[in-house]
Amino acid sequence: MDAGLSIKNNFLTVYALFYAGAEALCPLIVNPFNVVLEYRQSVVVECNTSVSPLDLHWEFLNHRVNNGTLLVNSSQFKNWDETPRCTGKFIGLDTCTKHVDITLYSKCAVFYLGCDVQNVAPVHRLTVKWYKGQTLLTDTFFNDSTKTPVNQSATLQISPSRADDAADYWCEAELRLGPAGPQPPPTMKSNPLNITVYCEMNSVLVPIFSDVSLNCSAEGNPEPTVMWSFKNQTIITGRRQSTLTISRATSADAGIYTCTATSLSWSQTREVKVEEGRRCECRL
Template sequence: MTVAFLGLFLLFSSGCGAVPECPLEISPQRAVVRYGDPVTVNCTATQTARGMGWEATVGSTGMKTGVQSVIWNVSSLTDWTAEPKCFGNFFTEPKQCRKNLNISLYKYPDTVSLSSVNQPVQMVEGRQYQLQCEVQSIAPVQYLTVNWYRGQTLIHSQDFSHNTTRTPVNVSATLLFTPDRAHSGQRLTCEAELNLGPEGPQLPPANQSDPLRITVLYKPQFVQSNESLSLVAGGSVVLNCSAEGSPLPQYHWRYLEAPNVRDSSTGGWSVVNITAATPENSGRYTCTARNVLGDTARTFTLTVEQKSRDISRIVIPVVAVCLVAVVGIVIYKMKH
């Protein structure tokens, strides 16, 4: 009974022993191949083999005997479904085994283009816009990263690692963009980048869209606040009204009209010229800057002061007259 039990235990133990590791080594362990390029991979047996070879939809070698290595070689790889396997038959355990080649067949995109879904190149400050980057015919998409740039600044990245499709596909990446006035005149671009790892190209070509040059529109805004000025009658002054805005604002003045007051506009500013000012020119001069997005106003408060009279011109003649009168009275009394 005991002998029988021991025999069963030994049989069971031998059947549950660890499976020897497959004595095949593939070099390189991962092949990264551009669509249509040649590829060569070597498979070597680390123990004596009865025979070995490659199984593949393209470049299959069949069983080769009396060898310790076998090469998988394809002059132009175009099979997106290729899954080469190196197999070996051995005199000792494991009697048979195989290893799969980790292969990535890749293709750069045909085109990369950028468009705005709901507005082309003119954007209003503070509004959100949806930009779309179209990448045509790229593989494998799981290694794709779409980068968004404003000028030379990277502003967003999107990867597609969840998509394991091996054949070329078209993909669309979206960016929600909120512009401000500092972005006006800058260029937006998107770039398709294949990150194929250390086995892939280390300086892949830049597959970038044509730039989208943006103009940011915003309502007028004055850099300076309201202003109060004082002027002596007879003097002149220029009131300068200049606002930032896109598109350039138009200007309108509101003030008490007078013959010596004139306003004019040119380019991005407007002025009021007051010459030979009088106290009647005192008051408010309000400039309104307006474009399609709104308007804003700035007020100048002007005070024109009357000239002070020269008292000496009055006092001296009066004193002189008084002195003459006093002298005359004294002389008169002395004679009488």
């Protein structure tokens, strides 16, 4: 039994040394190699080497990027376990590959609106109604048996989407005092709250053979780098701001353009969808 155990341990030791040696022979350096990224955000990863390669490229989302810089845009993920891989080919060495471990997370954009009703009595007769525009969203009822005037609050939870842009939210307090009370019941309305939803993608309609400029800027300390990319290829990079000019646009220029601002501790992404339009030609 002891001899068998010794042989097994020796085999494992030799295998481990061989594997470590193979890893050591791969001169690729991926930075960062472990990324925690919020869904719809982006990060730039680099693949470098101290040895001149015959070939160096990234493979990601069925695309090949023929340089050491890759923009990882998580909004393009088809699955949440996508893995960018950097591959290098070197003289005297086998082709080797290193990958980036990406952990995606998502958080909901939830907001709470408050409606304060002051000096109201009796509380159990109070109803607070929430509206979006002229649409009733919900009613809030109170079970407090206090008969003297008190202050009460009602809360509405919302998760705004693109369709909520420029919407008005407001509340209405109503005292339902029964048949013997005043008719219609006494009410008090709040001022409307007009909300603005900043969407992550804008759309630009470009007539064919026209010129278009896409501007992107960011502020920060240290000064951020601003980069435009298209189809996983970096197009132009600048400090604090970057302007991408498309001259004589054709159908090949249509698609989603990504602007990424990156500093030491943060990265933000915005997208612009460029769509092909038709130029109207009038002849007399």
